[in-house]
Amino acid sequence: xxxxxxxxxxxxKYPRYVPPDNxxxxxxxxxxxxxxxxxxxxIHLATVIARSGSTLVIDADAGSQSSAKWAATYQxxxxxxxxxxxxxxxxxxxxxxxxxxxxxxxxxxxxxxxLPGNAGAQFGQALRIAPEDAGGQTELxxxxxxxxxxxxxxxxxxxxxxxxxxELERExxxxxxxxxxDSRTIELSDAxxxxxxxxxxxxxxxxxxxxxxxxxxxxxxxDHTGSYEGVVSExxxxxxxxxxxxKKEIGAx
Ligand SMILES: Nc1ncnc2c1ncn2[C@@H]1O[C@H](COP(=O)(O)OP(=O)(O)O)[C@@H](O)[C@H]1O
Ligand SMILES: [Mg+2]
Numbered sequence: 001x002x003x004x005x006x007x008x009x010x011x012x013k014y015p016r017y018v019p020p021d022n023x024x025x026x027x028x029x030x031x032x033x034x035x036x037x038x039x040x041x042x043i044h045l046a047t048v049i050a051r052s053g054s055t056l057v058i059d060a061d062a063g064s065q066s067s068a069k070w071a072a073t074y075q076x077x078x079x080x081x082x083x084x085x086x087x088x089x090x091x092x093x094x095x096x097x098x099x100x101x102x103x104x105x106x107x108x109x110x111x112x113x114x115l116p117g118n119a120g121a122q123f124g125q126a127l128r129i130a131p132e133d134a135g136g137q138t139e140l141x142x143x144x145x146x147x148x149x150x151x152x153x154x155x156x157x158x159x160x161x162x163x164x165x166x167e168l169e170r171e172x173x174x175x176x177x178x179x180x181x182d183s184r185t186i187e188l189s190d191a192x193x194x195x196x197x198x199x200x201x202x203x204x205x206x207x208x209x210x211x212x213x214x215x216x217x218x219x220x221x222x223d224h225t226g227s228y229e230g231v232v233s234e235x236x237x238x239x240x241x242x243x244x245x246x247k248k249e250i251g252a253x
Contacts, residue, residue: 011212011226017233019052025110026131027235030157031143032150034063034117037179040215041143042114043070044228046084047221053109055084058099060126061116062090065218073219082221084112095125103132123157127164127172139173139235145180146191154195154202176204177231182211207231 019025027049029042039061046057046067059067071086085106089098095113103111113126131138140161144150158174165172176195181188188208195202207230209215214226 011210011214012224014207014227014229014233016224017048017051017229017236019049019232019236021052023052023236024131024133024136025049025055025112025236026129026136026138027110027112027141028115028123028126028129028138029112029141029143030115030123030126032117032145032153032157036117036145036150037143037177037209037215038117039063039065039067039070039114041141041177041179041209041228041231042067042112043221044215044225045141045232046110046112047225048228048232049110049112050083054107055110055112056099056103056106056108057084057086058095058102058111058113059086059088060090060095060113060122062088063116067114070219074221077219090116092121093125095122096128099126099129123160124164127161128168130168130170137171137173139175141235142174142176143179144176144191146178146188148187148190151191151194155200158202174203175235176202177207177209178204179209180211180215181208205231205234207234 027045029038029045031038042057046055049055057067068086068088071082074082087102089095099111099113111129115122115126127138127140129138142154142157144154154176161172161174178188178191194200195204207227209227209231
């Protein structure tokens with residue numbers, strides 16, 4: 001897609017999105033290293049998806065600006081409960097089992113995992129959290145700032161996710177959200193060129209999250225989430241690209 005077409009929308013122009021009742025999210029928010037906008041994305045995604053049902057966010061990162069602290073700050077500022085529940089799990093082990101148990105016991109419809117900044121042990125565990133419903137699919141959502149230093153991590157991350165899909169003999173969806181894009185630079189145009197290269201074919205959403213002060217408001221949970229309205233509608237409306245596990249591909253050929 002031409003890069004220029006992706007920048008036409010300003011954040012406020014996206015219609016407020018309410019997901020359909022029959023969609024159930026199991027979304028794993030990962031990405032490159034630190035500061036690639038995983039937590040900001042997880043919180044904004046949770047805000048939108050929570051409009052269609054109870055939402056559990058697992059905060060797997062003890063980092064300074066974590067989802068749990070975001071929710072606590074919101075509570076302090078407004079005196080209100082956030083529209084989703086955040087539970088911390090920062091241990092190296094047990095992430096998948098904990099997520100499944102809390103989801104089941106709490107009767108949560110949606111689950112979002114906010115990962116720390118690496119593709120380590122918790123990354124693989126998070127991808128092992130199967131959706132509760134038969135037709136559902138776990139989605140890996142990569143929040144990536146389109147800078148050279150982040151873009152080089154994408155192949156490795158997608159490969160690791162593909163290995164988990166192969167091992168589980170299950171399909172895992174994958175999408176990149178280009179986040180914190182500075183439209184004065186050519187970084188996004190370079191990143192898209194790399195993504196569209198035949199040898200890579202990285203899956204990415206057409207909705208770009210620009211660099212804006214509004215996303216820096218730690219602890220705020222806005223009624224309209226700007227570009228994330230478009231991001232969630234793209235994921236839910238089924239544009240997500242599937243990482244086929246290899247065995248099935250060979251079987252189907
Ligand atoms: N769209 C945006 N525009 C400008 N700054 C942003 C945007 N999204 C996030 N940020 C800022 O970038 C920094 C890293 O974001 P964060 O979500 O904490 O990343 P991560 O969880 O990957 O470490 C934070 O200071 C955050 O406020
Ligand atoms: Mg974070």
